[in-house]
Each structure stands twice: as structure tokens, then as C-alpha cells.
Amino acid sequence: MRNYKIVNLFLFFTIVPCLLMAQSVEKNSLSLNLKYYNDNNITHHLLVQAKSKINGKFQLIPNIPVTFYINSDVTKENLLGKGVTNEKGEAILEIPPAAKDSWVKSTNQNFVVISNTTKQFDESRGDLAITKAKLKLDTLEGKIIIAKLVALVDDQWKPIAGVDVMVGIKRLGGLLNVNETQSFTTDSTTGGISAEFKRDSIPGDQKGNIVLVATIVDNDIYGNLSTEMTVPWGKKMIYTTNFDHRSLFARRGHSPIWLELLAYTIVVAVWLVIIYLLIQIKNIKKLGVE
Amino acid sequence: MEKLAENKIIEELLPQKFGKQGQIWVISLLIVFAFGFYAYCRQLYYGLEVTALRDYVSWGIYISNFVFFVAISLVGSLITAVLRLTNVHWSTPLTRIAEIIAVSAIAFAGLIIIVDMGRPDRFYNLFTHGRLQSPIIWDVIVITTYLFISLLLLYFPLLPDLKILIGFKERNGKWLQKLYEFLGSFWKNKPAQFKITEKAVNILSITIIPVAFAIHTVTSWLFATTYRPGWDSTNFGAYFISGAFLVGAGGVLIAMYIFRTHYNLEKYITNEHFDKMGKVVVLLALIYLYFNINEFLVPAFKMKKSEEEHLMGLFTGEFSPIFWFAISASMLVPILILIFKNGRKPKWAFTAGILVVVGSWFKRFLIVTPTLLHPFLPMHDVPKSYMHYFPTWEEWAIAGGSLAGALLVITFFARIFPIIPIHETIIEIDNHEKL
Secondary structure (H helix, E strand, O other): OHHHHHHHHHHHHHHHHHHHHHHHHOOEOEEEEEEEEEEOOOEEEEEEEEEEEEOOEEEEOOOOEEEEEEOOOOOOOOEEEEEEOOOOOEEEEEOOHHHHHHHOOOOEEEEEEEEOOOOOEOOEEEEEEEEOEEEEEEEEOOOEEEEEEEEEEOOEEEEOOOOEEEEEEEEOOEEEEOOOOOEEEOOOOOOEEEEEOOOOOOEOOOOOOEEEEEEEEEEOOOEEEEEEEEEOOOEOOOOOOOOOOOOOOOOOOOOOHHHHHHHHHHHHHHHHHHHHHHHHHHHHHHHHHO | OHHHHHHHHHHHHOOOOOOHHHHHHHHHHHHHHHHHHHHHHHHHHHOHHHOOOOOOOOOOHHHHHHHHHHHHHOHHHHHHHHHHHOOOOOOHHHHHHHHHHHHHHHHHHHHHHHHHOOOOOHHHHHHHHOOOOOHHHHHHHHHHHHHHHHHHHHHOOHHHHHHHHHOOHHHHOHHHHHHHHHHHOOOOOOHHHHHHHHHHHHHHHHHHHHHHHHHHHHHHHHHHOOOOOOOOOOOHHHHHHHHHHHHHHHHHHHHHHHHHHHOOOOOOOOHHHHHHHHHHHHHHHHHHHHHHHHHHHHHHHHOOHHHHHHHHHHHOOOOHHHHHHHHHHHHHHHHHHHOOOHHHOHHHHHHHHHHHHHHHHHHHHHHHHHHHOOOOOOOOOOOHHHHOOOOOHHHHHHHHHHHHHHHHHHHHHHHHOOOOOHHHHHHHHHHHHHO
């Protein structure tokens, strides 16, 4: 019986602290979602989104230090750069020109992102593989927009069919359809799409310029591609301002005519009376001297 | 016999030297004024930092004082113009009292605005950079105009009295004699001169009424044209005018009692004057009470969120003691006193007058300050001192100094000129006897 007591005490003082410690160091798992962006076939950037399931819901995790690598090997040579996730749980990295040598080595490209260990999360990894592609945008007479998707296959740029391309007009950070169709699918012969521009009355800048955008969003093979083109198809915006107009809220010297007339008439009328009365004092004086 | 009576009136109404009480009064006022001036010098040296005025309450007791001065100045038009044009003759002995209150109050209203600006040279900017669309510019124009008209209204009826004063060369002394001669040596009691004077006073009486209404309406628009809880009212012009008439009439009750007692003017400022003036105050207090009910009941009935905080602050919150004091002192208690015949006896009427004036000063404070502490957007990330307002000693001293200054003007005026129009009183008594 006494032996049991000793065993029980031993178990209590060894297992319970271990359990408590184990509970205190338990960390949530972090998921890193890596995306590739090609902007105007010129610049490329990577975006990683850090998420974690907390209390049964996925939540975006800010302040996670992340490191980006080109190719699948996490080596110093393949290091692209580092970042920290923002309040939306996102970190963005422009692929630097220094990575050109690694970039041109193959037709497909792998990227890796690694999150550093933090108090709440263990190290985590996100992988992405894309096929290099270009989205070209052009116009034809009669306000026809054409976009072509080509991808690097066996070291050659070949048209790609069956990919959804959205064509629109850049408005306040969003895209406005150029006609009633929102999305077009590239054909098999040219890898292109064609869209008729039906927004003639849309306001442009002072020269009537608007920005056309062709974009492929979250494609599993090619990533996110976006190409812009400025065309003078919009309505010329004539800049008008009421800054110099006469109004109750205008600056000095720009009060409404009716107010000026009213105010000055009243002021002049009352002060004419005062002047008249001052003249009367003079008349009283004259009478006193006579 | 007539001549004898006339001489007696003149003797009784001539300005008198200060007695012992008068001297204490003047010295006290001079001390308060000097202390206020010292505080103003400190404000000039250190800037508006010495005040409790901050980002939210940028109009404190200076502007409350300004509104109070503008309000009390309205009495000039009430007693002199409104009663004259309506052929009310009992107010004749009170016209000069009312006019000098108006002149001194409006002069100090202008000065207190310059105090509120901080740097006095900014007043010049009002003319060089002022916008015609701004009620502030209208106020500057209308205050200047009202001051001129009030001065003229004081001066024209004074001319025949100056002739009388000049006749007492030995009594006057060198300086006063020179002053009287400078102001009125040309007055020869000629019928043509009287005709011009009478015509001028009539013109002034007609002109001063719209100008007086304008001055107080424009002052109310300084508030009402800004979109803020407590000020966003279409009723503000009428509300201000009715309040102004009341405080002015209260001021006259006080002045009547003091002049009557200290200059032994019981024969000229009679119990009947107190009785009639008391009735006028009751009427004006009732009108102002009506506008107050409008001003508070309607927004309280709707209780919009933004108004709620402001109104509850007045009714039961931070400002409730001042609010209920102001309502009681400026309206309810004076009505209760003056509604009874015995309450319209001089002493009680004087008490009621004091209550009206003191209550009205606090009422102006309540119009200006609580609204500024309740902006539409919540007050965030500001020092605690920004969220409350209690004037510093410099502000109290300057405000007190300005009030003392206005009283000094009235006091010195009464020392130099007859506070009851001598010539008009003689004519009034003469006409009365003929009747």
C-alpha cells in the first residue's frame, strides 16, 4: 500500500508538470498560400498569405516573418528576399533582377516560401510551381480588343487555349466590363480572345484616355497575369471647378452678387443717414453762430 | 414761479460730484479694471495659452461676455426708440440711462472681441481678409454702425442740456467747462435748432430699431449659421433679440435704482417708473421664456443622438446647476417678483433687475460653451483639458475688467452729464401742468 503511495506521488509530480508544459508549448499550424503575379509582362511579384485555423475558423495572421526562395531548394543561392505579413496576413515580394539567372534556366518555375518560427507558430512552408506565360493585349480598328496568351513550351512561346481571360476597363481599382461578357476563353489556334468595346460614353482623362486591362486570375498553371493598355476611347473629361464661382462659401471677393447688392445697399443707406445727421449737427452749429 | 420751479429742476438734475460712496465705487471699479488690464497684458505676452481656450472650446467667457454686452446694448433702442415712437412719455427720464448703457456696452462688446482674437493686430485682418459672406464681418459692420447711431442718439438730446451746463461756469470747473463748450457752445435754444434736433432724433429712433435688431440677429447668426447641436436653430434671431430686450430692461432697473438712491432723484425716477418698467420686464421675461421653451422643448422632443448629449448636459449633467440657475434667475424668479404690485416697488424691482442681469450673463455662457464641448464627431486622442472648460483667472479678470470698464463709462458719464435729460424733463412737466 505504501509502495503505491510512492508510485502515485511520483506519477503526480512527473506527469502533471509534463502535461502542463506540453499544453503551454502547443502551437497552431500555419498555412502559407503562395501566389505568382505577372504585371504587364515586365515585372513579377510573389504574394504569400498566412492563415491559421483558430477556434474552428481560418484567420489571417499578421506579423509572420517569411523568406522567399526561387526553385525548390531552400538554399542561400536561391534566396529572393524576406518580408513580414501585414494586417491582412499578406507579404509581397517583387522578384528582383538579380534572380534573372535562376529564372531563365527552365520553362517552368518553382517558388518556395518559408515562415520563421514564432511563439505561436512552428516553421511552415509553401510551394508554388508555374509555367511561364505572357498575356499580350492589342486593339484592332472598330474598337476591337484582342488578347493572346502564350506560354513557354519546349523553349518556345506557344499559344495556349482554354484559359479564361477577363477584359475590362480600369476604374477606381476595379475592372468594368467592356461589353456584356465578363470573361472570354482563349481559342486553340491563336490562344487569343476578341472583345468588342461597347462603352463609348465612359469618361476618360482630359485626352479621353482609358486603361484597358486583360487579366488571368488564379490560374493553376500560369498564376496571375495582367496586362494594361491605354487607348483614347473614352469621353474627354472637361475639368470644371466652382472654386472661383460666386457663392456663400467662396473665398473673399467672390460673394454672390445678390448678397453684395443687399449688404452694400443696407450699409450705404444707413451710413448716408448717419452722414445726413452729422450734416444736421453742422447746420445746428451754423444757426448758433448766426 | 415757473422760473423758480425750472431752476429747482435744473439744480436737482445737474451732475454731482462723487460722494464718499461714489468714490469707493469708482476706486473699486478702477481696481477691477486695472486687474483685468494686467491679466490682458499677461495674455498679450504669453498668448492665449494663459486661457482655458483650446481646440474645442475656442469661444469661452470672452464670447459669452461679448454676447452679453451686445444684448444689454439693445436697451437703447427699446427705451429711446420703441417707446418714443409709440408716444410713451413716462420713459423720458430713463432715455439717457438707457442710451449710455447702450453706448458703453457696445463699445466694450467690440473690445472684448479683440481680446478674444489673442493678438489685437488680427482685428486689422478682419478688414483686409474678411469675407462679405461671413456673419463675423456683418457683426463688425453692424456693431460699428450701432455705436455711431447710439452716440448720435445720446448727443442730440444732450445739446439743450449742454447750454444749461455751460451756464454754471463756476460750478463746472475749467476742464468740464471746456468740454461743455466744445460739445455745445453753438446751441442757442433757437426754434430752428430744436426743429432740426427733433427731426434728427426721430430719424435716429426709426433707424436704430432695424440696426438694433440686425446687431443681435447677426450675433445669433454667428452661432446659428454653424451646424452644431444647440445652435442649429432657425429660431435663434428672435430668441436672441427677446433675451437682449430682457437683459437690457433688467439693466435699466438696476441703473434706475442706483441713480435714484445716490443722486436723490426720487421726484424724477418715481415708484411709477419702477412699476411700469417692472411690467415691461415681466412681459419681456415671458416672451423670452416662450422662446426658451421653443429652443429646448422641440429638440428635446426629437432627442436626436447628437442633441441628446448636449441637452442632457444642460438639463441634468455637467451644466445643469448653471442652466437651472440661469433659467430661474433671469426669468422665473423676476416674473414671480414683478408680477405683484409690491414686487414692482424700487427695492424689489432692483433685486429682480440684478437677478435678470446675472442670470442672463450665465445664460450667454450656456449658449456658447456647452455646444462647443459637444461636437458631432467624438473627441478622441486629445488632452483631458480639451474635454472640459473652466476659465482661468486671467479670463475671469479680463471679463470682470471689461464689465468694470463698462460701468466706469456709465459712472463717469453720470458725473459729467445730467443722467436725466433736464430740458426734456422741464418740457414734460410743463406740458403735464398745462394739461
